[in-house]
Amino acid sequence: MANTTTPITTEYRDGHLIAVPMKAAALALMGTFAMVDANGYGISSSTAAAATQKCLGVWEGTVDNSLGADGGISGLVSRKKAFLFKNLSTDAVTQADIGATVYVADNQTIAKTHNTNARPVAGKFLGFDTEYTDHVWVEIV
Known part of the structure; x- marks a missing residue:
């Protein structure tokens, strides 16, 4: 892609509240660390902490994907x-x-x-x- 030579509008989000697709069978509890696994899916609050995980923030509400597939639902994460x-x-x-x-x-x-x-x-x-x-x-x- 070439450099623009005219003004453009660049879309943005504030990033304080983001949606994260949940891992299959995950149950994330409101107020706990919002963690994702190595594949980027939100994981259960009871999953032991591991270096392959990333902390994105805090779960805004309880998210229950216990009957769903990877990415079947998303949970909201509060951050920043x-x-x-x-x-x-x-x-x-x-x-x-x-x-x-x-x-x-x-x-x-x-x-x-x-x-x-x-x-x-x-x-x-x-x-x-x-x-x-x-x-x-x-x-x-």
Whole structure:
């Protein structure tokens, strides 16, 4: 394709809420990490975290594709925000880790380390919550 020589309108989305096709038999729970497998399908919230997965954000609602095929339905994912997650007590972030990349330990918990590349990236650690002291704010973009 050649360069344009006239003004054009480029379509866009804000990217804060996206639809993700679900994996066959997946059940994703509202408020948990929205994870996709290596093929790009949304996976169940009970699936163990693995380095081959990607975190896109947080499930906006519960999505049940337990009777469907790959891509049979889609779930909405909220992203480009800071979300409040549990801090894994055995691999916890501290104040010194502010701004650091953190990792998915389970469907509602982050960890400081990737556990020898076994955990996918969750996002950036933005700080502690004053009310829920065992929780941290994580930016997912």
